[in-house]
Amino acid sequence: MTRAFRLEQSWENVAQAIESLRISKLRSGLTVLGVIIGVATVMTIATIVQGIQDQIVRTLQIAGPTTFYVMRIGSTTRVNPNNMPKELRSRPFLSEDEAERIAEIPAIAYASLWIQLSERLEYDGVRTQPTTAYGADDRFTEIQGGDLVEGRWFTRSELHAGAAVAVIHRDQAAFLFSQGSLIGRTISIGGRPVTVIGLYQDPGNIFTPQGQGVGAILPYRFVEHSYTYDQARQVFIPVKPSPGVTVDYAEGEVTRVMREARHLRPADKNSFDLVTQDQILSTFNSITGAFFVVMIVLASVALMVGGIGVMAMMMVSVTARTHEIGVRKALGATRGDILLQFLTEAATLTGIGGAIGILFGLAAGRGVTALMKIEGEAPLGLTLIAVGVSVGIGLVFGVLPARRAAGLDPIEALRYE
Numbered sequence: 001m002t003r004a005f006r007l008e009q010s011w012e013n014v015a016q017a018i019e020s021l022r023i024s025k026l027r028s029g030l031t032v033l034g035v036i037i038g039v040a041t042v043m044t045i046a047t048i049v050q051g052i053q054d055q056i057v058r059t060l061q062i063a064g065p066t067t068f069y070v071m072r073i074g075s076t077t078r079v080n081p082n083n084m085p086k087e088l089r090s091r092p093f094l095s096e097d098e099a100e101r102i103a104e105i106p107a108i109a110y111a112s113l114w115i116q117l118s119e120r121l122e123y124d125g126v127r128t129q130p131t132t133a134y135g136a137d138d139r140f141t142e143i144q145g146g147d148l149v150e151g152r153w154f155t156r157s158e159l160h161a162g163a164a165v166a167v168i169h170r171d172q173a174a175f176l177f178s179q180g181s182l183i184g185r186t187i188s189i190g191g192r193p194v195t196v197i198g199l200y201q202d203p204g205n206i207f208t209p210q211g212q213g214v215g216a217i218l219p220y221r222f223v224e225h226s227y228t229y230d231q232a233r234q235v236f237i238p239v240k241p242s243p244g245v246t247v248d249y250a251e252g253e254v255t256r257v258m259r260e261a262r263h264l265r266p267a268d269k270n271s272f273d274l275v276t277q278d279q280i281l282s283t284f285n286s287i288t289g290a291f292f293v294v295m296i297v298l299a300s301v302a303l304m305v306g307g308i309g310v311m312a313m314m315m316v317s318v319t320a321r322t323h324e325i326g327v328r329k330a331l332g333a334t335r336g337d338i339l340l341q342f343l344t345e346a347a348t349l350t351g352i353g354g355a356i357g358i359l360f361g362l363a364a365g366r367g368v369t370a371l372m373k374i375e376g377e378a379p380l381g382l383t384l385i386a387v388g389v390s391v392g393i394g395l396v397f398g399v400l401p402a403r404r405a406a407g408l409d410p411i412e413a414l415r416y417e
Contacts, residue, residue: 032353034305039354043361051369066247070237074273091271093231098261105253110240115223119190123176131215135223143238151183151198162221167198172215192226
């Protein structure tokens with residue numbers, strides 16, 4: 001049998017499968033509904049996850065991919081905060097002297113002690129939800145990204161004296177006072193009066209929980225003297241390597257200086273943690289990876305249901321077309337021809353369902369990412385896999401009814417009414 005003949009036969013089988021779908025639209029639609037839902041779910045989730053991953057990578061790049069943080073206890077040390085081991089509870093607090101020592105390292109472009117609070121902003125009776133307020137300095141955007149969109153940063157004298165001034169997020173400013181500019185006005189942050197001297201716009205990060213975005217930046221010395229904070233958990237040292245210096249080398253230098261400052265012996269473990277952007281991204285990827293696996297499992301259930309539906313429909317189709325099968329066999333169709341015919345129909349059925357599912361999934365993914373205000377594209381490889389899986393489902397679940405059709409006795413099939 002020539003290749004051309006087999007190709008023609010395959011096209012005839014596909015055409016016949018499409019004709020069967022056309023004749024039984026409702027039954028066919030209900031049959032592939034599970035396949036459509038499963039594939040659409042996978043495509044939607046893949047688009048969202050891809051968009052979120054791209055967004056967080058862009059955010060980290062904006063904030064500086066080489067920036068890392070010195071913390072008393074960071075994400076690299078896995079502990080139960082309610083049952084912390086003694087060696088962790090006894091770790092020294094971070095100090096200004098340590099931050100200054102790090103800043104003096106030739107390989108380091110910036111290091112300073114920061115404080116992170118959660119406070120409400122208030123002006124003329126209008127209050128925000130609790131938002132993040134940093135005790136930092138005028139180089140804040142070098143570490144966290146974003147821009148000063150109006151006003152100015154702190155002067156050296158304001159930083160040194162701990163002046164009651166603040167740069168606040170422009171969205172918070174618009175919420176507190178929509179009639180004009182807050183620049184030069186006195187607001188309350190955590191019950192302390194401060195004068196607004198500038199407005200800040202962050203680089204945009206959809207992963208920041210509601211109310212936990214940057215609300216205000218205050219001089220470190222002012223926060224240190226005016227607010228109550230947890231020195232163990234809310235104080236950290238952001239570190240930015242000099243241009244051309246790798247993160248690994250900078251981390252090694254910071255580790256050396258910190259160990260020297262704390263008089264640690266070679267056998268002693270570090271009494272501090274270093275948290276890099278890669279670790280933040282890795283933690284995020286592990287979370288989205290687990291989420292994606294759960295969605296795949298749920299989608300697989302829908303695909304399994306769709307596959308069972310395909311098998312049931314094909315069984316009904318074999319029964320309804322028993323006489324037709326008998327005629328084909330009487331005209332010389334082999335067992336393999338009949339088997340191929342029904343496998344092609346099953347694969348075509350699920351292939352069409354998969355294609356519809358991909359379209360729905362892409363549309364849903366675009367819609368959700370648009371609502372989340374992120375840009376997301378479904379991975380091309382996953383799209384091809386989705387098509388292959390949907391066709392594969394038809395082949396797997398179509399084997400039993402196809403074998404049943406191929407095994408019919410032609411004489412008995414011709415007698416079937």
